Amino acid sequence: MTKFNIFSLIKNSLSYHENWEQHWRSPEPKKEYDVVIVGGGGHGLATAYYLASEFGITNVAVLEKGWIGGGNTGRNTTIIRSNYMWNESAKIYEHSLKLFEGLSQELNYNIMFSQRGVLNLAHNVHDLQEMGRRGTAIKLNGIDTVFLTPEQVKEKVPLINLNGRYPVLGGLFQPRAGNARHDAVAWGYARAADKLGVDIIQSCEVQGFDIKNGKVQGVKTTRGNIKTKKVGVVAAGHSSVIADMAGFNLPLETVPLQALVSEPIKPVLDTVVMSNAVHVYLSQSDKGELVIGAGTDEFVSYSQRGSFDVIEHIMPPIIELFPFTSRLRQLRQWGGMTDCTTDRSPIISKTPVDGIMINCGWGTGGFKATTGSGNVFAASLAKGEMHPIAQPFSIDRHYDGYLIDEAAAAGVAH
Amino acid sequence: MLYIKDPYLNEMRDQTEYHIRSEAHKARPLKPSEVSDKDWGNYIFFFANTKGIHFERWVNYTGHRKWFNVIRNTVTDEILATYRPDEDVVKIIADLGIDTKDIKVPGVLEKLKNKHV
Numbered sequence: 001m002t003k004f005n006i007f008s009l010i011k012n013s014l015s016y017h018e019n020w021e022q023h024w025r026s027p028e029p030k031k032e033y034d035v036v037i038v039g040g041g042g043h044g045l046a047t048a049y050y051l052a053s054e055f056g057i058t059n060v061a062v063l064e065k066g067w068i069g070g071g072n073t074g075r076n077t078t079i080i081r082s083n084y085m086w087n088e089s090a091k092i093y094e095h096s097l098k099l100f101e102g103l104s105q106e107l108n109y110n111i112m113f114s115q116r117g118v119l120n121l122a123h124n125v126h127d128l129q130e131m132g133r134r135g136t137a138i139k140l141n142g143i144d145t146v147f148l149t150p151e152q153v154k155e156k157v158p159l160i161n162l163n164g165r166y167p168v169l170g171g172l173f174q175p176r177a178g179n180a181r182h183d184a185v186a187w188g189y190a191r192a193a194d195k196l197g198v199d200i201i202q203s204c205e206v207q208g209f210d211i212k213n214g215k216v217q218g219v220k221t222t223r224g225n226i227k228t229k230k231v232g233v234v235a236a237g238h239s240s241v242i243a244d245m246a247g248f249n250l251p252l253e254t255v256p257l258q259a260l261v262s263e264p265i266k267p268v269l270d271t272v273v274m275s276n277a278v279h280v281y282l283s284q285s286d287k288g289e290l291v292i293g294a295g296t297d298e299f300v301s302y303s304q305r306g307s308f309d310v311i312e313h314i315m316p317p318i319i320e321l322f323p324f325t326s327r328l329r330q331l332r333q334w335g336g337m338t339d340c341t342t343d344r345s346p347i348i349s350k351t352p353v354d355g356i357m358i359n360c361g362w363g364t365g366g367f368k369a370t371t372g373s374g375n376v377f378a379a380s381l382a383k384g385e386m387h388p389i390a391q392p393f394s395i396d397r398h399y400d401g402y403l404i405d406e407a408a409a410a411g412v413a414h
Numbered sequence: 415m416l417y418i419k420d421p422y423l424n425e426m427r428d429q430t431e432y433h434i435r436s437e438a439h440k441a442r443p444l445k446p447s448e449v450s451d452k453d454w455g456n457y458i459f460f461f462a463n464t465k466g467i468h469f470e471r472w473v474n475y476t477g478h479r480k481w482f483n484v485i486r487n488t489v490t491d492e493i494l495a496t497y498r499p500d501e502d503v504v505k506i507i508a509d510l511g512i513d514t515k516d517i518k519v520p521g522v523l524e525k526l527k528n529k530h531v
Contacts, residue, residue: 240463244518251459253436254488299416299434302465302489307415309430342459399455 001195004108023187024194029201032227033061035381036219037234038206038242040064042073042182043359043366044234045189046374047381048198049107054375055382058197061228063221065205065238069186072236075336076367077259077281077293079272081118081177082143085134088392088404089345090141095389096372100180103371109188111180112286118177119148119156121275121321122170130276131172138174146173159268164320166278179272179283185370208245209356216246216355231356232381237302237337239360248352250360251398252339255296257364258306260333264288268324278317290328292318296338296364306335338364343397345404348377348390357381358395420474421482421496431476437461438469438483439503439521462518464488469503469519472496485510504529 002008002021012020035051037044040062051057062068080100082093104111122128131147138145148171150162162168190200201223210218210225218227235242237254264287274281281293294314297307311333319326340363341347347361359377362369376387386394397403416429443449443457462468468488473481485494485506495506504525507514514526 238465240461241465249456249460249462251455251461253461253463254465299470299486300461300463300468300488301491303491305491307429309415398459399451401451 001191004110023191024200026202027199029061029063029204029221029223029226030059030199033199034059034228035230035232036060036226036228037062037232038219039234039236039238040068040190040200040202041071041234041236042069042186042189042370043236043362043373043377044232045069045186045193045200046370047232047234047359047377048200048374049189049193049196050375050378051382052193052196052198055378057382060193060197061199061201061226062193063204063206063219063226064200064202067202068190068200069183072336072338072366073186073370074183075259075334076182077283077291078179078182078367079118079177079281079283079293080113080180080368081174081272082368083118083120083134083138083145083172083174083177084406085137086404086406087141089406090138090143091389092346092372092376092393093369094141094143095375096369097176099371099375101176103180103185103188107188107192109184109191111184111188113178113180114286115176115178116271116283117156117173117175118272118274119153120172121153121168121273121277122172123166123168123275123277125169127277128170131170135172144174144176146175147171148173156271157269157273159322159324160273161321161323164323166275166317166320168321173271177272179285182367185367189374206242206245209353211246211353214352214354216353229355230381232377233351233356233358233360234377236360236362236366237339239339239358243351243358246351246353246356250347250358251341251395252347252361253300254302254337254339255299256301256303256306256335257296257338258294258310258333258335260292260294260311260330261285261289262292262325262328263331265290265328273321275317275321278321279314280317280321282318282322289331290325292330296340302337304335304337306333338362338366340364343403343405345406346373346393347395348373348380348386348393349395350386351395416486416491416493418472418484418493419496421498421501422474422478422480427474431474432472433475434484435471435473437519437521438471439519439525441521462520464518466518467494467512467516469517469522485512
């Protein structure tokens with residue numbers, strides 16, 4: 001496989017970039033694998049990569065129903081941050097952020113990680129108090145965070161309207177947070193995992209499991225039966241469907257989450273702005289589009305489409321906060337299916353079936369954890385025991401009551 | 415966005431007049447203090463989350479504030495039926511010709527089972 005560097009770039013430019021080799025193979029599934037990963041999104045591909053790179057387990061298949069990165073990995077607003085309140089969340093999201101910081105080098109693939117910071121806005125006294133509490137907890141966990149006055153907010157984001165319908169009373173800023181190119185994260189992991197021997201099998205839908213005496217023996221797919229003793233389910237919005245095939249239920253509901261982008265404009269915003277109270281988060285992509293995150297629908301849906309009233313609900317506050325957007329045209333709008341838990345924290349856990357582990361429930365904010373989620377899930381699959389960072393995210397917390405109640409999970413009010 | 419036939423008003427109304435409150439036919443344990451942690455956890459947090467024919471509870475919150483159930487295909491978002499909680503869901507399922515193999519919601523499966531016994 002070509003190593004990407006200035007020399008390979010020059011060499012390939014001489015042939016008009018027509019001779020780059022394929023980044024990963026499209027192999028036929030083998031009869032048996034040591035580990036089968038169900039779901040070829042960012043989290044699944046990261047899991048496969050770390051299984052191979054950190055634990056030397058290379059006889060791994062990633063089964064993807066569609067094409068890799070075609071689900072929520074390619075549908076999110078690409079925000080990466082680790083400013084979560086609870087200790088358990090701080091550990092996993094900060095672990096992820098640190099892995100993101102070295103990822104382009106590690107994968108030899110430019111994921112365009114831009115640490116432009118994430119700014120949370122406070123619009124009322126309650127917001128300020130919540131921010132004070134959360135910000136202090138974040139600081140105590142050793143994660144970078146800065147409280148900003150309205151003047152400092154204005155300095156950072158000159159086009160913001162501080163005194164509108166939603167006055168800005170302060171802000172909470174994480175300087176190391178930012179954006180990355182979501183597709184590149186999936187492709188980078190896929191390429192690196194493939195190089196280490198992982199089989200990435202696309203257009204391969206899992207249709208059932210071969211389970212004997214409570215132990216998994218294999219996976220039934222549209223491309224034949226595959227034997228394996230270890231399965232990692234990383235199927236996001238479809239997790240409940242996969243769990244149903246294995247005979248158990250999950251504490252999840254799958255709801256559509258929407259995002260939209262505007263026409264491209266000159267640089268106006270060099271950080272990510274989020275407002276919990278009015279449910280707005282936006283940033284500017286490298287292409288110049290404003291990337292706007294909308295809310296979720298209330299109802300379960302696998303349609304990958306959201307309702308128009310959700311968009312209607314978020315546009316007025318955006319125009320109020322950023323009056324220059326009032327005549328900006330929105331170009332594209334799309335939806336993804338987010339697997340939401342009640343406490344808005346993920347599930348990284350063993351399941352009632354021996355040999356099947358599950359990594360799901362990332363809901364509306366999974367992209368930022370692609371790295372750490374894959375890393376600790378790979379460790380758990382390799383050793384057969386949950387990684388210490390993953391332990392608190394067990395399914396069992398829904399029975400013993402140790403919920404990790406992250407209202408801050410999506411950076412919006414729930 | 416959905417267009418819902420309100421079973422009380424008997425007319426089509428806009429989804430924004432309603433809220434959904436999760437899975438239908440989920441019976442609250444009669445004596446919560448005597449239920450095991452496992453059963454209580456299952457009641458509160460676990461859902462069928464069906465891909466396909468789903469049963470869910472909706473409430474009107476801008477007008478009459480009454481609750482009702484909706485049968486909806488979660489892949490196409492097509493609403494198959496709306497009915498009041500006192501209506502017979504087993505009959506509605508039979509009238510619609512829904513294959514009971516496609517039903518995942520535990521509360522509805524329970525009702526179907528009891529009907530056959």
